[in-house]
C-alpha cells in the first residue's frame with residue numbers, strides 16, 4: 001500500500017509551518033503534491049488531506065463503520081466529558097446526535113434570532129466613538145451570551161455573568177489541559193492540575209444547578225431553549241438524558257459553538273472592512289430591508305474564504321480506498337475543507353472575497369464545507385449562520401469601524417481552529433445610531449432613526 005505523496009520534512013517542521021500560516025501551507029502542499037497529500041504532523045500522526053469533492057462525498061456518505069471521528073477528539077474528553085457527542089463513535093454517538101439535532105433545526109433556530117439580535121444590539125450600544133476594540137474578544141463575549149440564553153436558557157444577567165466567570169475559567173484555559181495529561185496531574189494544592197480540577201468542579205456545579213433548576217421550572221413544557229428541549233427529549237427506547245449526559249452536551253455546545261462563531265464573525269468584519277464595495281452593498285441591503293440574499297452571501301463567503309476549521313477528521317479502522325489510494329488502518333483522513341474552498345475550478349478567483357458568488361446561487365453541499373459533513377456534520381451549523389447574520393445586521397448599520405492594521409489579519413492556527421492573529425483590532429470611527437435608541441434594528445426604519 002503506497003501512501004500518497006507529501007512533504008518529507010519532519011513532523012515538527014510541518015506542524016510549525018502549518019501553525020504559522022495554515023492556509024498558505026495547505027495551498028503550497030496541494031500545488032506541489034496534488035489533491036491527495038500525506039502529511040506527518042507531530043502530535044497528530046500521519047494524515048491524508050483530501051481536496052477532491054467527489055472523494056469527500058464518498059467519505060461523508062459512504063460506509064461509515066470503518067471511520068472514527070470521536071476517537072480523534074478523545075483528548076477533549078477530560079473537559080467535555082465521556083458522553084460528549086464530539087468524543088463518541090458508533091451507536092453511542094448516534095444516540096446523542098439524534099437527541100441533539102431537533103433543538104437545532106430550522107424552526108427552532110428562527111426563534112433564536114430575536115435573542116441574538118437583542119444581545120448584539122446591547123453589545124454595539126456600548127461601543128463609543130474613538131474607542132479601540134479587539135473584535136474577536138467582543139464577539140466571544142457576545143457568542144457566550146447567545147449560548148447562555150438560547151442553548152442553556154439562562155437569561156437573568158447575574159446568572160449569565162456567573163456562568164461566564166465559571167465556565168470561561170475552564171474554556172479559556174482548557175487547550176493546554178486537554179492536550180497535556182501532565183498539566184492535569186494533581187501535584188499538590190498549588191499545582192496547576194489541582195487548580196484546574198477546582199475550576200472544572202465549580203463549572204460543573206454551576207451547570208448541574210442550572211439543570212436542576214430547569215427540571216423544577218413549572219413552564220418547562222413550554223420553553224424553547226435547547227436545555228429544556230433536551231430535558232423533554234427521549235431516545236428510541238423512550239429513555240431521557242441523564243444529568244451527566246446533559247452536563248457533557250452543554251459543555252460541548254459551549255466548547256464547539258462559542259469561540260468558532262466568534263472567530264467567524266471577527267473574520268467577517270475583517271473582510272468587510274477591506275472591501276468597501278461589499279460593505280456598502282451590505283449596508284444598502286440592510287437599509288432596504290427587503291431580503292437577506294446579500295447578507296447570507298457575506299456569511300457564506302466569509303466561511304468559504306476563512307473556514308474556522310481547516311479540515312474534518314476521520315480515522316480509518318480498516319484499510320480503505322480514498323481518492324484512488326489504498327490507505328491502511330490507523331491513518332487519519334482529513335476531508336480538506338479549506339483546500340476545497342480554494343479550488344479555482346469551483347470558485348473562480350478563489351483567493352478574493354466576492355460574496356456575490358453566493359448571492360444568486362446557494363452553496364453546493366460538497367464544495368462548501370465549513371461545517372464538515374455526513375453523520376458528523378456540525379449540529380450548530382444553522383445556529384452559527386443565523387448568529388453571524390443577525391450580528392452583522394445589528395452592528396453594520398450602527399457603526400463605522402476602521403481597521404488598525406493596514407492589511408487583513410494573518411490567519412494562524414489557535415488550538416484546533418484557524419483564527420485572525422491579532423484578533424481584528426479596530427477603532428470605532430463613527431456611531432451612526434446613538435446607543436439606547438429604539439431597537440427595531442431592521443431595514444428602512446433603522447436607517448431613518450440613524451439619519
Ligand code: HEM
Nearest residue numbers: 253256257260261264309312371372373376378379380384
Ligand atoms: C461558525 C461556527 C462553527 C463552525 C465553523 C463549526 C464547524 C464544525 C465542524 C467542521 C465540525 C466537524 C464536522 C465533521 O467532522 O464533519 C463541527 C462539529 C460540531 N459542531 Fe460545529 N461549528 C460551528 C458552530 C457550532 C455551534 C454554534 C454549535 C452548537 C451550539 C456547534 C456544535 C457542534 C457539535 C456538537 C459538533 C459535533 C457533531 C458530531 O460529532 O456529530 N458548532 N462543527
